[in-house]
Amino acid sequence: MNPKILRGVAVGAGYFSHFQYEAWNRLPEATLVALCNRNLTRGEEAARRHGVPKVYGIGDYERMLDEQRPDFVDIITPPETHLELVEQAAARGIAIICQKPLAPDWEGSVAVVEAARRAGVRFMVHENWRWQPWYREIRRQLDAGAIGDLFSIAVRMRMGDGWPEDAYLDRQPFFRDYPRLLIFETGVHFLDTIRFLAGEAETVFARLQKRNPAIRGEDAGQVVVGFPDGRTALLDASRYNEADCEDPRYTFGTVRLDGAQGHLELDTKGGLTLKPLGQPSRKINYTHERRGFAGDCVFALQRHFVDSMLHDRPFESTGEDYLKTVRLVEAVYESHATGRAVHLAPDPA
Secondary structure, three states: OOOOEEEEEEEEEOOOOOHHHHOOOOOOOEEEEEEEEOOOHHHHHHHHOOOOOOOHHHHHHHHHHHHHHOEEEOOOOOOOHHHHHHHHHOOOOEEEEEEEEOOHHHHHHHHHHHHHHHHOOOOEEOHHHOOHHHHHHHHHHHHHOOOOOOOEEEEEEOOOOOOOOOOOOOOOOOOOOOOOOHHHHHHHHHHHHHHHHHHHOEEEEEEEEOOOOOOOOOEEEEEEEEEEOOOOEEEEEEEEOOOOOOOHHHHHOEEEEEOHHHOEEEOOOOOEEEEEOOOEEEOOOOOOOOOOOOOHHHHHHHHOOOHHOOOOOOOOOEHHHHHHHHHHHHHHHHHHHHOOOOEEEOOOO
């Protein structure tokens, strides 16, 4: 008996979509049968580059769904487009994997998740940060008790791609017009990863800054996340100032985790060091490679999606779960606006 091959379609052909198309081509249990894009020429270029046999214009999205009858749709478009695309796929009973941010605001994010929930379709958020191999290894080390009870997490990100007058134009020009940038688009990744490593937050305090006057949104800031058991996470991030490393886009920053029995550190090359209290530090041997995006995390995420679909297992990043990350984002902006810590309710519903 031949193994099941999932048939998928995709929407979008921008900068980041190519990481996703390339990863789909390495998954033998899935195949993309069509894509659609607002700019048909760009869509055709993406189809040729990645071997996708059929191309539609964005106005023919519903026709693509009806003609191709896919098992899933991969939505790789700007946040403001997601609700309509999700509703149309959900109405046809098609499973969905949707890029973050889900929507421009909290209400829109809830509407996207609700559209899939009401239709009873499987819905996963494309949040790839926690799938970076160093974070999977850190999670394994924490579960194994390598540093004992976790006390704190400190993340420092310096991208250095946001200081020129033409910042972001080459790769993602729409960043310049986002009214909320650093936390909405990039910091959300770290907030979700902090949840993955430390659990659900209790309080958030934030101060944000705009360093480059040529953009609308914030591009630097500090966020302190508190947890019910006294643990703390600090995100110190900037897209304006530079990191002194060869490739700031490999790990996107450095991380230190302190615990009752020692600490773990992640460097900008993907190296992990364990330092037990009173003992010499040692390097942790684990697999990571410069392939795809940030340690091939897109492939790892899509591998999880395919395996979950084929074996009827729950997704790690469901819509309902991801709303807990979105509420952290909203709490950051509320804290910055009010100058006060925001206390989070136990349930984001």
